[in-house]
Amino acid sequence: MSSRYHKHFTVSWDQLHRDVRELCHRLMERDLKGIIAVTRGGLIPAALIARELDIRLIDTVCIKSYEHMDQDALHVLKGVDHDGDGWLLVDDLVDTGKTARAVREMLPQAYFVTIYAKPEGRPLVDQYLTEVAQDCWIQFPWDMGVAYVEPLVDRHRSAVE
Numbered sequence: 569m570s571s572r573y574h575k576h577f578t579v580s581w582d583q584l585h586r587d588v589r590e591l592c593h594r595l596m597e598r599d600l601k602g603i604i605a606v607t608r609g610g611l612i613p614a615a616l617i618a619r620e621l622d623i624r625l626i627d628t629v630c631i632k633s634y635e636h637m638d639q640d641a642l643h644v645l646k647g648v649d650h651d652g653d654g655w656l657l658v659d660d661l662v663d664t665g666k667t668a669r670a671v672r673e674m675l676p677q678a679y680f681v682t683i684y685a686k687p688e689g690r691p692l693v694d695q696y697l698t699e700v701a702q703d704c705w706i707q708f709p710w711d712m713g714v715a716y717v718e719p720l721v722d723r724h725r726s727a728v729e
């Protein structure tokens with residue numbers, strides 16, 4: 569694990585879906601032109617929000633900043649040609665806030681939401697659902713798979729042999 573992260577917060581598909589729906593309750597009253605997803609992490613939350621709020625117009629800003637758990641230079645691969653006025657900007661999480669700062673500069677008028685927020689990045693979003701500790705790596709369902717787990721007694725036996 570990268571030295572910045574000492575714990576894991578594992579999110580199942582079901583948990584993510586429930587969290588996104590919960591966030592949508594707070595977005596119901598907003599008059600939105602459409603959604604801008606921050607790729608790639610914002611794509612699935614954006615699709616779920618679009619379904620709940622009956623939004624069909626979806627655009628992207630395409631940004632890469634991490635290689636696995638290691639933060640790298642920020643690369644903007646695609647932007648949009650407006651200031652975000654009336655648009656909902658969606659990412660999966662805000663961590664250090666580097667990505668959030670960049671998208672805020674590109675889209676200063678957008679309403680920015682994430683599902684999860686860590687303390688350093690939290691002030692940069694307009695709304696989020698769940699706060700997660702700064703030293704915690706959020707493990708998303710799209711990065712995991714269902715795997716066989718050996719019974720405890722067998723694991724114990726092979727450990728003592």
Ligand SMILES: O=P(O)(O)OC[C@H]1O[C@H](OP(=O)(O)OP(=O)(O)O)[C@H](O)[C@@H]1O
Nearest residue numbers: 607608609632633634663664665666667
């Ligand atoms: O607050 P920060 O420290 O900038 O980190 C948050 C960003 O990092 C992740 O994206 P990543 O660059 O890993 O790309 P991905 O969305 O394609 O996984 C995540 O989806 C956020 O966009």
Ligand code: HPA
Nearest residue numbers: 634663704705706707708
């Ligand atoms: O905690 C995290 N989980 C997944 N992707 C991330 N990108 C930055 N921080 C994280």
Ligand SMILES: [Mg+2]
Nearest residue numbers: 606607608609
């Ligand atoms: Mg991302």
